Amino acid sequence: MAVAEIQNLSVRYGSFVALRDFSITLPEGCIGLLGPNGAGKTTFLKTMLGFISPASGGGTVLGKNLAKQGSEIRQLVGYMPEQDCHIPGMSAVQFVAFAGELAGLPANQAIRRAHEVMEYVGLGEARYRLVETYSTGMKQRIKLAQALVHGPKLLLLDEPTNGLDPKGREEMLKLVKSISHGKGVNVLVCSHVLPDIERTCDEVIVLLRGELKTQGKIRDLKSITGEPVDVELKEANEAFVQAASIKGLNLVERRGSTYRLQSPHTLAETNKLIFEAAQLSLSQVRSMRVATRSLEEAFMEAVRG
Amino acid sequence: MASSPLADLTYRGYDGPRASPGKRWTVITRQMIRAAFKKRVYWVMTLLSSWYFLTFLMLTFIFDAILGQANPEQGEQIAKQFYDLIIWRAQLLNGFAGSTVYLLVLALILGAGAIANDNRTNALLVYLSKPCSKFDYIFGKWMGIFVPMSLAFLIPGVGFYLIGILNYREQGFLTQTPWMLLGYLATILTASAFMSSICVGISSLFNQGRLAGATIAGVFFLSKFFSTLVGQILQNSDLRFGASYWLEQLSYLSVDGIMFGLGKIFMNTDGQAMYVINQQTRIVPAPNPALMLGVMIVLSAFFIWIAVARVRAVEVVK
Numbered sequence: 001m002a003v004a005e006i007q008n009l010s011v012r013y014g015s016f017v018a019l020r021d022f023s024i025t026l027p028e029g030c031i032g033l034l035g036p037n038g039a040g041k042t043t044f045l046k047t048m049l050g051f052i053s054p055a056s057g058g059g060t061v062l063g064k065n066l067a068k069q070g071s072e073i074r075q076l077v078g079y080m081p082e083q084d085c086h087i088p089g090m091s092a093v094q095f096v097a098f099a100g101e102l103a104g105l106p107a108n109q110a111i112r113r114a115h116e117v118m119e120y121v122g123l124g125e126a127r128y129r130l131v132e133t134y135s136t137g138m139k140q141r142i143k144l145a146q147a148l149v150h151g152p153k154l155l156l157l158d159e160p161t162n163g164l165d166p167k168g169r170e171e172m173l174k175l176v177k178s179i180s181h182g183k184g185v186n187v188l189v190c191s192h193v194l195p196d197i198e199r200t201c202d203e204v205i206v207l208l209r210g211e212l213k214t215q216g217k218i219r220d221l222k223s224i225t226g227e228p229v230d231v232e233l234k235e236a237n238e239a240f241v242q243a244a245s246i247k248g249l250n251l252v253e254r255r256g257s258t259y260r261l262q263s264p265h266t267l268a269e270t271n272k273l274i275f276e277a278a279q280l281s282l283s284q285v286r287s288m289r290v291a292t293r294s295l296e297e298a299f300m301e302a303v304r305g
Numbered sequence: 306m307a308s309s310p311l312a313d314l315t316y317r318g319y320d321g322p323r324a325s326p327g328k329r330w331t332v333i334t335r336q337m338i339r340a341a342f343k344k345r346v347y348w349v350m351t352l353l354s355s356w357y358f359l360t361f362l363m364l365t366f367i368f369d370a371i372l373g374q375a376n377p378e379q380g381e382q383i384a385k386q387f388y389d390l391i392i393w394r395a396q397l398l399n400g401f402a403g404s405t406v407y408l409l410v411l412a413l414i415l416g417a418g419a420i421a422n423d424n425r426t427n428a429l430l431v432y433l434s435k436p437c438s439k440f441d442y443i444f445g446k447w448m449g450i451f452v453p454m455s456l457a458f459l460i461p462g463v464g465f466y467l468i469g470i471l472n473y474r475e476q477g478f479l480t481q482t483p484w485m486l487l488g489y490l491a492t493i494l495t496a497s498a499f500m501s502s503i504c505v506g507i508s509s510l511f512n513q514g515r516l517a518g519a520t521i522a523g524v525f526f527l528s529k530f531f532s533t534l535v536g537q538i539l540q541n542s543d544l545r546f547g548a549s550y551w552l553e554q555l556s557y558l559s560v561d562g563i564m565f566g567l568g569k570i571f572m573n574t575d576g577q578a579m580y581v582i583n584q585q586t587r588i589v590p591a592p593n594p595a596l597m598l599g600v601m602i603v604l605s606a607f608f609i610w611i612a613v614a615r616v617r618a619v620e621v622v623k
Contacts, residue, residue, distance in 0.1 A: 049434055051618040071326035071436040079434035085427035088418075089340065101332045102435035104324040113319060120316045132426075146431060151319025184318050 003028055003154055003186045004048065006066075008057035011043055011210075018043040020210040021057070026188065030180035032197035032218075033190040034299060035207035041190045042082065044207070045156045049079055062153055075104055078147030082158040082190075084139050086131040093118055093127040096145045103150035110149070117145045121175060137168035144175065148185075155179065155187045161196050169196075176200045198295045206302045214302040221298040228252050228262040228291040231274055239281035246280070247273040252291075260291050326436030330445030333432070337449025341415055347453065350411050354404035355461030361396060362468065388476040393469065394485045395577035398568045400462060401492060405561035408500060409525050411457055416450040416504025417521055418514025420612065425512045433618040443505060443612050451501040458493045482573075491571040496564035499601050503560065506608025509615040528559035540587055557592045563601050566592040 004026040011019040019040045033041050046052050048061050050070030058065070064072045087095050093114050100110030118127045121141040126134070131142055140160065147155060160176055161169045177200045180187035191197055197204060198218060206213040214221065233240060236257045244251065244261055249270070253260040263270045271288065278285050341347050368384040423429055432442050466486050469478040482488070504521060511517040535556040539549070557566035569576055569591035576588050 046618070049618075051433065071438065074434060075323065075326050075436040077434075079430070081427070081430040081434070083427045083430065085430045087428045087431060088422040088426050098332075098336055099431055099435065101336075102329060102432065102437050104326060104329075104436060105319070106322055106324070109319075109321050116317065147434075148316070150323075150435075151317075179316060183316050185316075 001028065002026060003188075004059065004061045006057070006059035009047065009054050009059060010056045011040075011047055011052055012055045018210050019047065019054075022210065022212055023057075024205060024212055024215065026186075026205075027203065028186050029203060030176075030187045030189065030201045032201035032204040033188055033207065034192065034194065034197060034204050035213075036192060036303070038209075039207040040210040041192075041207055042158055043210075045079070045158055045188070045190055048156065049074060049077065075150070076153045078150065078152035078155045080143045080147040080155070080157045080160060082162055084136075084143075086139070086142065088132065090131065091128050092123060092131050092134070092142055092145075095131055095142065096149050099146035100149040105150055113149050113151070114145075117148050120148070121145045122171065136163045137165065137172075140164060140168070140172060141175075144172075148179070153184070153186065155185050157187060157189045159191055159193075160189060161191070161193060173199050194295050194299060204295075206299060208303050218295060219292075221302075222292040222295060224291055224293055226262050226264075227267055227270070228260050229267070229270055229274060229288055230291045231259045231261060231278075231288050232286040233257045233259070233278075234284040234286055237281055237283045240277060240283040243277035243280040243283075244274070247277045249273055249277060257286075328441075329435070329437040330441040330448065333437075333442065333445025334448040334452065337415070337419070337446065338452055341449075341453035344414065346414055347411070347457065350407050350414070351457040351460055354407040354458055355400075355464070357400040357403040358461050358465040361400070361465075365473075388473075391476070392481070392574060392577045393473070393478050394482040394488060394572045395574045397462060397465065397485060397489050398492065398565075398572045398574060398576060400465060401458060401489070401496070401568055402561075402565045404458070404461075405496075405564060408454065408458065408496065408561075408564075409522065411454050412450070412500045412504050412521060413518045415453055416501065417508055417518030419446045419450060419504060420508040420616065421511040421514045421517040424509070425514075429616065429618055439613070439616055443609070443616055446508075446612075447501050447505050447609070450504050451497050454500060455493055455497040458497070459490070462489050462493065485572070488572040492564075492568035495567050495571070495601065499564060499605055500560070502605035502608040506611035509612040525560045529561060530559075532556050532559035532562040536589065539589060553589050554592055554596060556589055557597060558600070563597060563604075566597045567601060570594045570597060 002025045004024075006022060006024045006026075009019055009022040010017065022040075022044070033044065035041050043052065047054055048066070050066070050073060054066070058067050060066060061073045062076050064076070066073070087098060090098065093111070096117060097107075097110040097114035100113050101107055105113060115127070118124055121144050123138060123141050123145065126138060131139070134142060140162070144157075144160070147157075157176065161172050164172055173196060176187065176189060179185050180200065187200075189197060189200055201218060203215070203217050204221065205215045234257070241251055241254075241259065244259070249261040249263050251259060252262050261270070261274060263273060265273070267290065274288065275285070277283075368380065368387055374380070423432070429442070433439070463486070466489065472478075503524065507520050507524070508514070508517040511520070532555070535552055535558075539552050539556055557563060575590045578588070
């Protein structure tokens with residue numbers, strides 16, 4: 001079942017078009033929303049929450065109509081904004097419980113959930129401190145806690161690792177990964193930090209200047225057409241290149257003692273030809289794997305169009 | 306993690322009871338009332354706002370007990386003269402009018418930071434990302450100021466009324482104006498509503514509660530300065546009827562003047578000197594009801610409109 005289905009959505013700020021005729025189907029799981037600054041990522045999240053009225057188009061989120069059922073959607077969605085945000089004058093646990101009450105939880109359930117969620121995000125020891133006194137990393141976690149307290153079916157995370165040191169970033173990514181896998185929570189992570197997306201998400205959506213550039217599973221996006229194979233030899237050997245050429249393998253790239261070879265045959269046949277070329281050139285094969293590109297390369301290609 | 310008091314630290318979904326999205330303003334109001342009641346200064350202000358009634362009760366105690374015991378005949382006569390002069394509903398109104406400065410202090414405590422502090426900490430993103438509409442937010446904040454402020458003034462006033470019923474029935478407390486309590490309720494509720502609207506509007510303009518507080522106090526005192534000036538002109542001049550009428554109306558055009566003027570209308574009195582002392586002071590008659598109500602409603606609507614225009618989850622760049 002799709003988490004959200006958006007059709008021909010256009011959002012404008014005055015004359016500036018933030019999202020242009022945007023259609024997408026969000027599948028279940030953990031989805032990364034990628035795009036350079038100003039691509040329309042945050043606008044898309046805020047439109048899903050009903051903060052911004054679309055100029056045209058619409059859709060459904062968790063089966064609820066985007067234009068007519070904003071409140072119902074927000075009851076089922078948790079939102080972790082990019083900016084620091086908290087309600088002043090409250091201790092962390094009061095703040096999270098209050099967020100739960102705002103989302104419709106009865107007061108006793110809200111406070112129980114607040115304690116549970118605070119423990120889960122690793123703020124159990126600091127739960128009675130005022131949020132104002134929290135460090136940046138703790139503020140990120142409390143934002144996640146307030147988004148989780150009411151048990152959302154969809155979690156929207158806007159730059160969850162913003163301003164975090166390496167240790168904090170690592171912990172936050174672990175949390176995001178943990179929530180989005182096997183907990184019944186679908187997660188949409190909005191970020192321009194590609195390694196974060198690669199660590200946590202199964203699928204990505206790439207936005208550029210308010211338009212959808214590409215969408216798909218990360219492993220599909222990283223795969224290269226023609227399934228080239230990276231072959232690592234014990235040491236570089238020119239004779240191996242010649243032998244590969246004789247066997248009908250095409251050299252795509254060479255880095256040190258690693259050769260990227262491609263053939264029009266199936267993967268099994270290509271592997272067989274590689275071993276034959278190695279035997280012919282008396283080369284020792286250290287490793288072989290289907291070549292992939294980095295997510296960054298895939299992203300750049302999508303952005304360049 | 307192992308030392309945590311909770312054994313199971315994994316995340317669990319929530320499938321328990323959930324209120325339907327609607328009337329979420331009640332959550333905001335409840336939270337604000339709880340926060341107000343926890344503040345010691347709120348209760349101090351509530352006590353201070355009863356100063357007039359407490360002094361009045363002490364005065365009557367002096368007449369009844371001390372003078373009466375020292376010289377029963379003369380004491381009784383002085384007390385009778387005193388009670389004959391008293392217009393009870395006007396004294397109840399004086400109790401409110403004498404404490405408007407505490408109403409201002411309460412407005413600063415309860416209302417100045419109501420939206421301004423949320424603006425500072427981006428709290429709107431938390432409120433509005435939940436099933437809570439802009440109406441819920443603004444109305445919840447408004448009620449969160451209105452309810453504790455009304456209570457702070459109703460407690461002393463209603464207390465005085467109950468004491469009056471118990472002790473001053475023979476002095477005409479009930480027979481003089483039977484509906485006095487209703488008039489007092491209307492006075493307090495209208496004043497609190499007016500003050501809450503001002504707070505919500507001004508608070509939404511700022512990112513700092515202190516700046517919003519300074520502006521609320523500025524509006525209060527500048528308008529009071531204006532109405533006091535007009536009041537002084539009225540006291541010291543002998544104007545013709547037409548000019549006098551309009552100056553009288555103008556003398557009510559301040560934040561506390563509007564509240565006091567509406568109080569006179571609801572209590573159906575032109576007022577009376579405090580403790581019936583200084584009867585020489587010229588009492589300005591009650592203002593024109595339509596004019597005063599109109600001004601109050603227009604100003605309240607204006608301040609609420611400011612809040613509606615300012616409160617938004619997304620900064621729209623045009």
